[in-house]
Amino acid sequence: MTTAGSGLVGDIGATNARFALVQRDGQTAATRVYALTDHASLSEAIKTYLAELPPAAHPARAVLAVASPVTGDEVTLTNHPWTFSIEGLRQEFGFERLLVVNDFAANAAAVPHLAEHDRVQIGIGEPLNKAPIGVLGPGTGLGVSALIPSANGPLTLAGEGGHITMAPASAYESAILDVMRKRYDHVSAERLLSGAGLVNLYNTVCELSGTPAASYTAEHITSPALWEKDPHTREATAIFCAMLGTVAGDLALTLGARGGIYIAGGIVPRIAPFFAESEFRARFEAKGRMRSYLAAIPTYLIVRPLLGLLGAAALLNEPRQAP
Secondary structure (H helix, E strand, O other): OOEEEEEEEEEEOOOEEEEEEEOOOOOEEEEEEEEHHHOOOHHHHHHHHHHOOOHHHOEEEEEEEEOOOOOOOEEEOOOOOOEEEHHHHHHHHOOOEEEEEEHHHHHHHHHHHOOHHHEEEEOOOOOOOOOOEEEEEEOOOEEEEEEEOOOOOOEEEEOOHHHOEOOOOOHHHHHHHHHHHOOOOOOEHHHOOOHHHHHHHHHHHHHHHOOOOOOOOHHHHOOHHHHOOOHHHHHHHHHHHHHHHHHHHHHHHHHOOOOOEEEOOOOHHHHHHHHHHOOHHHHHHOOHHHHHHHHOOOEEEEOOOOHHHHHHHHHHHOHHHOO
């Protein structure tokens, strides 16, 4: 049984699946987070979630944001083996409408709905009304998306910009990339600007200094408590912030994102004070003749949790925004 007007929204990353119920008034309720490793498939995770709802609350519509390109009916997560059919999922759960979008397209759709306290500005700049907005963020991977103005309101742009080729901005970064190229046939931005990327950066910094690397996770590397004990963790975190500035500046130039660049994802909010004082903004602007153009563009760190669910709810209620 479905309830007219209710909706299921989900944000499925490479580590966790987050779900919520969107009520008739547009408010979300019954938010749950499940580890992907606890479920054999997306279908099983949705079944677990729906089993926790009253039967009368079974949703009629759904929007799922997934950490993957969505190019057809079959979807496979980029950094996790879950695979599913969109139409098969729709039929299995009896949804009247099921929209599946890239997770960062959902993050972009959330931007117009952010409150002032949901974001922290990094550096200077003022947003230009009705101009493109860029969104990127490191987590398990590196997501990239945008909001493009149109006569009917902003449209989300889904892409795979996290897999662009990473470019160095210094001789030291060239040395880092030289080491990385021995490990990977393609050194994308995601190979450095993600959880695994932080580990890659730390290991490479240690290798270049002739120091044995410890078996740290991204959480260890970005922990101020460890920075004094192992200065290479702080160095890797600093390089991470600077490189993210390079990629963010490239995105701003490519899109003409004079509406602003927003940093999302799970990593940067954990180091927000350090990030604000890092080389991120300086590297964002460091584009030679285009420095003054970029200096006028604001950059924001999104600190609101469960951003993908907010964007999915926006797409559920405003389907014209769907990519």
